[in-house]
Amino acid sequence: MTRSEMLFTEAARFIPGGVNSxxxxxxxxxxxxxxxxxxxxxxxxxxDGNTYLDFVGSWGPMILGHSHPVILEAVQxxxxxxxxxxxxxxxxVEMAELICSLVPSIDMVRMVNSGTExxxxxxxxxxxxxxxxxxxxxxxxxxxxxxxxxVKAGSGVMTAGIPDSAGVPAGCxxxxxxxxxxxxxxxxELFQACGSEIAAVIVEPVAAxxxxxxxxxxxxxxxxxxxDEYGALLIFDEVITGFRLSLxxxxxxxxxxxxxxxxxxxxxxxxxxxxxxxxxxxxxxxxPSGPVYQAGTLxxxxxAMAAGLAGLRLLRDTPGFYEDLNQxxxxxxxxxxxxxxxxxxxxxxxxxxxxxxxFFTKGPVSNYAQAKTSDTKAFAEYFSFMLRQGIxxxxxxxxxxxxxxxxxxxxxxxxxxxxxxxxxxxxx
Ligand code: KE4
Numbered sequence: 298m299t300r301s302e303m304l305f306t307e308a309a310r311f312i313p314g315g316v317n318s319x320x321x322x323x324x325x326x327x328x329x330x331x332x333x334x335x336x337x338x339x340x341x342x343x344x345d346g347n348t349y350l351d352f353v354g355s356w357g358p359m360i361l362g363h364s365h366p367v368i369l370e371a372v373q374x375x376x377x378x379x380x381x382x383x384x385x386x387x388x389x390v391e392m393a394e395l396i397c398s399l400v401p402s403i404d405m406v407r408m409v410n411s412g413t414e415x416x417x418x419x420x421x422x423x424x425x426x427x428x429x430x431x432x433x434x435x436x437x438x439x440x441x442x443x444x445x446x447x448v449k450a451g452s453g454v455m456t457a458g459i460p461d462s463a464g465v466p467a468g469c470x471x472x473x474x475x476x477x478x479x480x481x482x483x484x485x486e487l488f489q490a491c492g493s494e495i496a497a498v499i500v501e502p503v504a505a506x507x508x509x510x511x512x513x514x515x516x517x518x519x520x521x522x523x524x525d526e527y528g529a530l531l532i533f534d535e536v537i538t539g540f541r542l543s544l545x546x547x548x549x550x551x552x553x554x555x556x557x558x559x560x561x562x563x564x565x566x567x568x569x570x571x572x573x574x575x576x577x578x579x580x581x582x583x584x585p586s587g588p589v590y591q592a593g594t595l596x597x598x599x600x601a602m603a604a605g606l607a608g609l610r611l612l613r614d615t616p617g618f619y620e621d622l623n624q625x626x627x628x629x630x631x632x633x634x635x636x637x638x639x640x641x642x643x644x645x646x647x648x649x650x651x652x653x654x655x656f657f658t659k660g661p662v663s664n665y666a667q668a669k670t671s672d673t674k675a676f677a678e679y680f681s682f683m684l685r686q687g688i689x690x691x692x693x694x695x696x697x698x699x700x701x702x703x704x705x706x707x708x709x710x711x712x713x714x715x716x717x718x719x720x721x722x723x724x725x
Contacts, residue, residue: 300344301332319453323692326677328684330692336363339703341689349689350708354699356691357537357562360622360651361611362703368566368607375603381595388602395609396564396574400545402554406574407583408597412536412561413441415571416499418583418591419557420445423497423530425589426579433487433498433529435478437507437665437695440499440534440559444469449665451506455695478504478664479512481519492527497557499532502547505697506537507668508654509647517553524556530579536561536571537697540612542650543619550650563612566604569595618702619650626651626700629709633716640720644675651700654691655679657725668695675725682722686715 308315316322316330323330331343339362341351354360361368375388389408396406409415420432420443434440439452447454447462448470454462461470474495477483488495498520504510524531533555538547540563548555557575564570574580582589595601612618630648633655637644645656656662657675676694683690691697700709 299329302329304332304344305329320691320693320696325673325694326680326692328681328692331684331689338362338364339701339705339708347687349684349687350704350712351689352698352700353689353691353696354701355562355567356696357541357699358565358567359699359701360541360563361608362701363567365566365608365611367611368604371603371607372566372568372600375600378599380600381598383594386597386599386602388599388606389597392564392597392602392606392609395606395613396560396572399540399609399613400548400558400574402548402556402576403558403574404577405580406572407580407591408602409571409573409591409593410569410595410598410601411441411571412534412559413443413446413571414593415536415559415561415573416440416446416532416534417443419532419559419573419575420497420499421591422573422579422582422589423532423557425582425587427496427528427530429494429496429529430472431474431491431495432472433474433476433484433495435500435504435665436475437478437510437668438499438501438504438534439506440501441536445473446499448473449475451504451665451695453693455507455665455669477666478507478510479516480664481516481523484520484523488523488527488529492529495527495529497530497532498524499534501537502533502535502551502553503538503542503649503652505652507665507695508656508662508671509649509652509697510663510668511647511649512551513663517551521553521555530556530575532557532559534559537652539563540609541652541699542623544613564605564609565601566606566608568598568601568604570598570601570605622700622702623650625704625706625709626653628706629700629713632709632713636713636717636720640717642720642723652697653700654694654697657694671695672725675723678723678725679719682719683712683715686718688712688715
């Protein structure tokens with residue numbers, strides 16, 4: 298029995314499913330989850346001493362690679378000053394100024410402790426600002442686990458095949474309307490039916506929780522127009538895309554300006570951080586400056602701010618960071634596409650910047666219904682083969698591959714060789 302197997306058995310006695318987040322249980326790939334002991338650069342090492350090239354990167358935060366020395370030093374310095382005060386600190390001002398300086402649509406920002414909290418709060422202030430109740434989301438998009446968002450969500454909800462979650466009363470989801478990603482008509486129909494009641498549309502500007510699905514040309518611009526037409530707010534959930542696609546996220550990459558943006562992952566540098574921000578007249582409604590309440594004991598925690606500030610400053614100050622990472626990722630994903638074609642496999646590979654994924658289905662994948670046609674058994678075979686080659690992928694068809702700047706072209710070429718060997722042996 299491996300130490301991971303032993304720990305997983307032990308964990309299941311005290312933690313639901315043995316994990317603190319469902320997708321970590323490896324449930325849909327039929328493997329024992331690897332318990333990780335340490336990570337450095339592009340690699341993670343499990344408790345049995347196996348080392349993996351890491352394409353999960355803690356689900357997005359590790360764009361610079363693990364244990365970056367500059368981030369570690371910033372965290373250690375902050376720790377020496379104290380771990381948490383529950384009081385205002387200078388680093389929170391620096392973080393707010395930095396985010397506002399990097400993302401033009403953001404005049405003000407509030408720090409929270411997770412992406413879920415950021416989304417929950419952004420929705421509340423959108424409802425407070427408009428005086429309306431309904432929210433439009435897209436099937437397959439995941440915006441964290443707050444009750445009203447657990448409707449046809451992606452990520453772990455999709456992986457577990459739970460179309461909605463138990464424990465969510467109808468009252469919590471009655472105001473959540475669902476549209477089809479990349480289908481502007483499905484959005485317009487909702488607005489024609491109840492546009493005067495819709496507070497906001499929330500969207501992943503690149504969907505990365507049903508696998509990776511790119512916005513088709515004009516989709517995001519169309520959402521901007523329909524929100525303006527009906528006086529609803531447009532919320533970009535950039536928990537994954539924020540500071541990943543560009544220094545101003547997907548909104549900078551595509552040139553579409555939302556009213557509110559949610560962040561997580563990268564802005565914490567590996568520590569628990571979320572944030573939401575946007576237009577001043579909206580954000581000033583938040584307590585204590587306005588009537589929309591939101592609070593948090595550890596929001597803006599000095600150690601987390603130190604990690605986030607160090608990471609964001611590295612991304613801002615490293616010349617050509619995004620060009621280099623995105624071009625390296627393009628070469629890699631195009632290499633995977635070529636390998637699929639050479640092997641005569643029909644699988645679909647979607648990618649943008651340092652995000653991508655293979656859908657084990659034949660047709661194009663531009664929405665939830667198409668993503669769901671993927672063969673999750675074929676995905677499981679691919680996952681297990683690559684894991685045994687020391688390549689750690691997201692353990693679900695409905696997640697993303699996250700490349701980090703710590704990965705070299707040589708390492709990625711090695712992954713392509715493993716992938717070609719997998720394709721030769723695949724039973725699918
Ligand atoms: P957290 O509450 O997990 O920090 O963020 C929720 C969230 C919100 N919005 C988007 C677009 C997200 O992708 C997420 C969380 N992403 C998943 C990965 N697909 C987190 C992994 C997990 O649940 O363990």
